[in-house]
Amino acid sequence: MRQDNQLLVITHLSQLITLVIGFGSLIVPLILWLTQKDKVYQMDDHGKNIINFQLSLIVYCLMCIPLILLFGLGLVGFIILGVIGFIFPIINAVKASNGEVPTYPLSFRFIN
Template sequence: MSDSQLPLPKPDSEIRQWAMFCHFAAFFGLIFPFGNVLGPLIIWQIKKEADPFIDAQGKEALNFQITVSIAAMICMLLMVVIIGFPLMVLVGVGALVLTIIGGMKANDGLPYRYPFTWRLVK
């Protein structure tokens, strides 16, 4: 096995925990309007310099929540023609499940990339 194929060392528990918080901070959206975007943004901005793993997972969580917010706004517009109601449920359930998966993977020290995500923050 060459050096480039060796597995990366697992980040320490504090780094993994902050990366997990970047994902789970999206649940602030249940309390505050746009908290799903503001939560990951605030934690990422505060902790991004601490470790590249936190930086990468914070960006990923933020990009996903921006995508979810855009999708939710489109669903609200589509509620005029009824189809927005089931689509909003689909977006909500998908966001919930994928956010939990992202947080759990980050806590395990594994980088997680959300599917269906528009990556605006690089």
């Protein structure tokens, strides 16, 4: 296994591809994780954290849809999720570049 902090940073930042093309925040990190988890040191831990975070965001978005009817709380939820989905990949990319294994807040553990 090789140490490749640059690829770990790219994996975290690949979640932001949705801002450019409208989709892919789950697909691109998933592909990077599945192809590199046995080759790059700590990729398995980082990849699991990213996939769990992205799946959790999807669950929270689905929860916001019915809340739109309740005084528009779902819209506030979408805004908060958008901010969280933008800020934490950047913060964790910086942590990954420093050799830390970052965690994402409010993530369910779908993959251990």
